[in-house]
Amino acid sequence: MPKKKANNRPEIEKKTEGQVSRRTVLKIGAAAGAAGVLAPSMLTSKEALGFQEIAEPVICVTPPTSPPHHPFVDDFTAPFPCDDHPLKPKPTEFPNLGAGEADRAPHPRWTQFSPAHFTYDMSAQAGLHTFHSDYSPTYIWGFNGQYPAPTLFGKYGKSGVVRFRNNLPTTTTTFGRNEITIHLHNGHHGSESDGFAGDFFGTGFWKDNLYPNCYAGLDAFGGNGDPREKMGSFWFHDHRAEFTLNNNVLGLNGMYIVYDQTDPGHEHPSSGSLQLPGYYGVTDFPLILVDHRFCPTSGGRTELVNAAGGDKFIVNGKIQPKMTVRRRKYRFRILNTGPTQTYDLTLIKPDGTVGTIVVVATDANFLEHPIPIDAGANAGNSNSTTTPIVPGGLRVSVAERYDIVIDFGQFNAGDKLYLKENRTMNVGNPSPDPLPPGLAIGNVMMQFNVVNREPWFPVDTPAIPSTLCTYPPLPATDNTWEWQFVLVGGRFRVKRPFDTIGCTFDPDHSAHCILQGTTEEWLLNNNIASGWTHPIHIHFEEFRTLKRFVNGVLVAELGNASLPMFPLASGRKDVSRLEAGQGALIKMQFRDYSGRYLIHCHNMAHEDNFMMVRWDIVPDAAALADCLANQQVCENEMKAKESYREEVA
Amino acid sequence: MDRRDVLLKPFEPHPSSPGATRYTNAVLRNQNNETVKFYDDLIRGKQCVVNFFYAECHGSCPAVTQTLKSIYRELKPRMGKDLFFYSITTKPEDDTTAALKHYAELRNADLPGWQFLTGDPYDIETIRFRLFGMDHPGFDGDLTLHSSYLRIINDARNSWGMAQAFATNKNILRRIAWQDPPKSYAERVIDSRARQVIIEQEVKKYGYRRDSMT
Numbered sequence: 001m002p003k004k005k006a007n008n009r010p011e012i013e014k015k016t017e018g019q020v021s022r023r024t025v026l027k028i029g030a031a032a033g034a035a036g037v038l039a040p041s042m043l044t045s046k047e048a049l050g051f052q053e054i055a056e057p058v059i060c061v062t063p064p065t066s067p068p069h070h071p072f073v074d075d076f077t078a079p080f081p082c083d084d085h086p087l088k089p090k091p092t093e094f095p096n097l098g099a100g101e102a103d104r105a106p107h108p109r110w111t112q113f114s115p116a117h118f119t120y121d122m123s124a125q126a127g128l129h130t131f132h133s134d135y136s137p138t139y140i141w142g143f144n145g146q147y148p149a150p151t152l153f154g155k156y157g158k159s160g161v162v163r164f165r166n167n168l169p170t171t172t173t174t175f176g177r178n179e180i181t182i183h184l185h186n187g188h189h190g191s192e193s194d195g196f197a198g199d200f201f202g203t204g205f206w207k208d209n210l211y212p213n214c215y216a217g218l219d220a221f222g223g224n225g226d227p228r229e230k231m232g233s234f235w236f237h238d239h240r241a242e243f244t245l246n247n248n249v250l251g252l253n254g255m256y257i258v259y260d261q262t263d264p265g266h267e268h269p270s271s272g273s274l275q276l277p278g279y280y281g282v283t284d285f286p287l288i289l290v291d292h293r294f295c296p297t298s299g300g301r302t303e304l305v306n307a308a309g310g311d312k313f314i315v316n317g318k319i320q321p322k323m324t325v326r327r328r329k330y331r332f333r334i335l336n337t338g339p340t341q342t343y344d345l346t347l348i349k350p351d352g353t354v355g356t357i358v359v360v361a362t363d364a365n366f367l368e369h370p371i372p373i374d375a376g377a378n379a380g381n382s383n384s385t386t387t388p389i390v391p392g393g394l395r396v397s398v399a400e401r402y403d404i405v406i407d408f409g410q411f412n413a414g415d416k417l418y419l420k421e422n423r424t425m426n427v428g429n430p431s432p433d434p435l436p437p438g439l440a441i442g443n444v445m446m447q448f449n450v451v452n453r454e455p456w457f458p459v460d461t462p463a464i465p466s467t468l469c470t471y472p473p474l475p476a477t478d479n480t481w482e483w484q485f486v487l488v489g490g491r492f493r494v495k496r497p498f499d500t501i502g503c504t505f506d507p508d509h510s511a512h513c514i515l516q517g518t519t520e521e522w523l524l525n526n527n528i529a530s531g532w533t534h535p536i537h538i539h540f541e542e543f544r545t546l547k548r549f550v551n552g553v554l555v556a557e558l559g560n561a562s563l564p565m566f567p568l569a570s571g572r573k574d575v576s577r578l579e580a581g582q583g584a585l586i587k588m589q590f591r592d593y594s595g596r597y598l599i600h601c602h603n604m605a606h607e608d609n610f611m612m613v614r615w616d617i618v619p620d621a622a623a624l625a626d627c628l629a630n631q632q633v634c635e636n637e638m639k640a641k642e643s644y645r646e647e648v649a
Numbered sequence: 650m651d652r653r654d655v656l657l658k659p660f661e662p663h664p665s666s667p668g669a670t671r672y673t674n675a676v677l678r679n680q681n682n683e684t685v686k687f688y689d690d691l692i693r694g695k696q697c698v699v700n701f702f703y704a705e706c707h708g709s710c711p712a713v714t715q716t717l718k719s720i721y722r723e724l725k726p727r728m729g730k731d732l733f734f735y736s737i738t739t740k741p742e743d744d745t746t747a748a749l750k751h752y753a754e755l756r757n758a759d760l761p762g763w764q765f766l767t768g769d770p771y772d773i774e775t776i777r778f779r780l781f782g783m784d785h786p787g788f789d790g791d792l793t794l795h796s797s798y799l800r801i802i803n804d805a806r807n808s809w810g811m812a813q814a815f816a817t818n819k820n821i822l823r824r825i826a827w828q829d830p831p832k833s834y835a836e837r838v839i840d841s842r843a844r845q846v847i848i849e850q851e852v853k854k855y856g857y858r859r860d861s862m863t
Contacts, residue, residue: 619856
């Protein structure tokens with residue numbers, strides 16, 4: 001889509017949201033429809049090649065509070081759609097070292113997925129972004145200098161190559177590390193394109209990630225895989241070992257949306273389409289959550305502070321924005337980019353009661369049946385299990401995505417609705433509009449202003465279908481495995497039951513070897529009894545949650561001690577939120593590719609320490625034997641060290 | 650900046666280094682009974698590995714010292730020049746400078762660039778909280794915790810890393826290298842090409858890039 005429409009851009013950019021004619025919207029489709037809503041200063045990657053020098057920030061002492069701001073001043077917008085862009089030199093199977101590409105394994109299945117249909121050029125570089133009109137610009141690291149990054153689009157059956165360039169400053173006064181490795185969360189693709197945490201590359205290099213935009217099941221189903229494995233709302237982010245939090249706080253992340261026949265990126269009754277709200281930036285918006293702390297500096301700018309737990313909540317790069325919505329259905333693709341906090345979101349109606357949001361997808365996967373969440377009978381649908389369920393609250397851990405539909409057609413023109421977060425932010429100014437009873441301004445993420453649909457605005461979509469998809473049956477289990485998430489010696493670790501102290505992230509050590517084409521059940525155990533929640537992310541394929549457990553259950557005892565399964569946990573996912581003292585049994589397939597992948601806690605402060613390990617998919621029995629033998633070498637060395645301790649003791 | 654230059658230049662902190670406000674300038678004494686200021690003399694502009702131990706500890710401490718000794722051998726050309734080890738006692742009441750000297754000599758660890766340090770108990774606790782603290786009283790108050798972890802600091806880059814002493818030596822060395830002074834583009838190109846040769850050999854032999862110990 002963006003490829004064909006690129007020549008429409010100059011005309012669209014001049015318009016504002018109110019000026020986009022319906023005909024234009026329909027004509028230009030989803031991607032370009034957002035153009036008018038967005039900042040005109042979008043840098044295409046071509047322009048980015050001559051990117052300007054941005055002065056490094058003046059570092060300040062962490063302030064107790066960020067500067068005050070006025071609520072509902074800035075407009076809520078979708079990140080700009082990235083322009084499809086021809087790559088020179090052309091992508092190659094083996095890295096083009098002569099042209100500046102970083103070392104990597106050759107792209108697997110290259111003949112099948114080349115030449116790429118979509119090609120994007122994404123330059124990681126310093127930029128300036130204004131988080132609020134009351135604020136002076138803020139130094140960020142963004143893709144093509146943008147915050148949040150431009151949104152990438154893909155389509156099932158059409159492969160894509162994204163060229164990630166490291167044009168970050170060679171020296172920086174910030175807390176970031178100018179080495180990057182970009183993970184597409186959670187693409188089914190080769191390990192060389194997976195942003196493995198140890199494969200980071202420095203400034204001056206670039207690297208092509210091949211995203212085949214295929215369904216899982218290439219080997220078994222042939223062609224483009226099993227369409228029942230469809231996913232939609234991906235995101236990409238830096239995964240540099242030890243510095244993931246720092247680089248993500250600075251802004252190195254963005255959304256990647258993949259369409260297919262069921263979810264085509266428009267609202268026409270085309271064959272197979274579910275007809276969900278689907279015009280990007282018009283009726284279908286990413287809703288990217290992050291918290292930051294700011295301080296004004298002598299450099300004349302408002303800079304980000306390197307501290308987890310910010311006191312300003314940010315939606316798509318703006319603090320407490322406002323959004324004009326027509327009386328119809330909208331889709332929001334909620335993404336929490338963290339770096340560490342969890343959101344409990346509720347929709348607050350004008351009378352102060354909780355409104356209904358309908359969850360249609362969990363972590364990029366359609367639910368089989370949409371799940372409405374409200375304060376009434378469906379309150380328990382929150383995927384939370386221990387800490388108090390916020391009535392009607394949708395709990396979003398770091399890296400989780402929830403696609404939701406809100407029907408503003410049930411409200412009147414002039415109504416104001418609010419997206420509420422359970423925690424409180426620092427505002428410093430009263431709301432310009434009277435808030436619904438019981439709602440404090442510090443809990444408001446954003447404001448929705450309901451207006452009547454203008455004739456040119458797309459008409460409402462039909463009711464959400466009661467069945468969105470059918471999940472493929474799960475094959476028989478070949479192996480069971482257990483990962484424990486523990487504190488050892490005061491640090492977070494991943495541990496296997498037979499380990500004394502558990503693994504650290506070691507790029508040279510696979511903690512688990514899996515034969516390609518097999519299916520495993522993994523027990524994920526949060527063995528820390530109190531306090532910490534761990535959103536556990538597994539790379540490569542989506543999993544299904546079979547059961548949830550209380551703490552300490554071993555694989556051998558799986559029949560016991562089940563916790564109730566909450567409806568939202570029944571969806572296919574790639575992040576499993578483990579509350580303190582809880583476990584989940586998940587089932588996952590390892591198909592089509594071999595290579596090095598990761599399991600880690602997505603609280604970025606945890607993964608940057610030691611709560612991340614590598615596991616491998618190996619192509620054949622010989623490679624499996626080698627993988628296990630190498631694992632043994634590492635374990636013998638570690639055991640020798642541990643036994644030294646015991647002997648001395 | 651070229652790594653060779655670093656060896657010839659005086660130790661310069663990174664402009665964003667929090668300096669003594671984070672690290673403190675506590676006055677410590679080493680195994681040779683010399684007085685050192687923690688930030689100015691030990692951290693400022695330098696790359697170093699810091700761990701906590703005490704002489705009578707029979708749990709993980711001897712094993713950690715053993716590990717540091719074996720990675721010291723690998724890093725010997727840099728030790729005392731642009732890389733330093735600091736082992737700080739958590740029981741300064743017991744560990745006099747003479748006791749530290751005895752501990753180091755007994756383990757053949759009295760080596761250039763490796764200091765065993767004692768000092769005022771309050772100062773040492775402050776340093777331990779600043780380097781290893783998790784802002785959690787239940788964890789930070791426990792002296793036995795963090796004893797097997799190595800804090801890796803490069804003040805010239807203003808960067809922090811951490812390693813676990815019971816991980817493989819290769820992993821510890823890699824984590825120290827992750828905080829090395831930045832290499833020039835030309836040096837990184839040479840490294841990248843060398844890695845590519847190994848990657849392609851592995852893909853040919855095993856069917857995937859396996860980056861491993863052997």
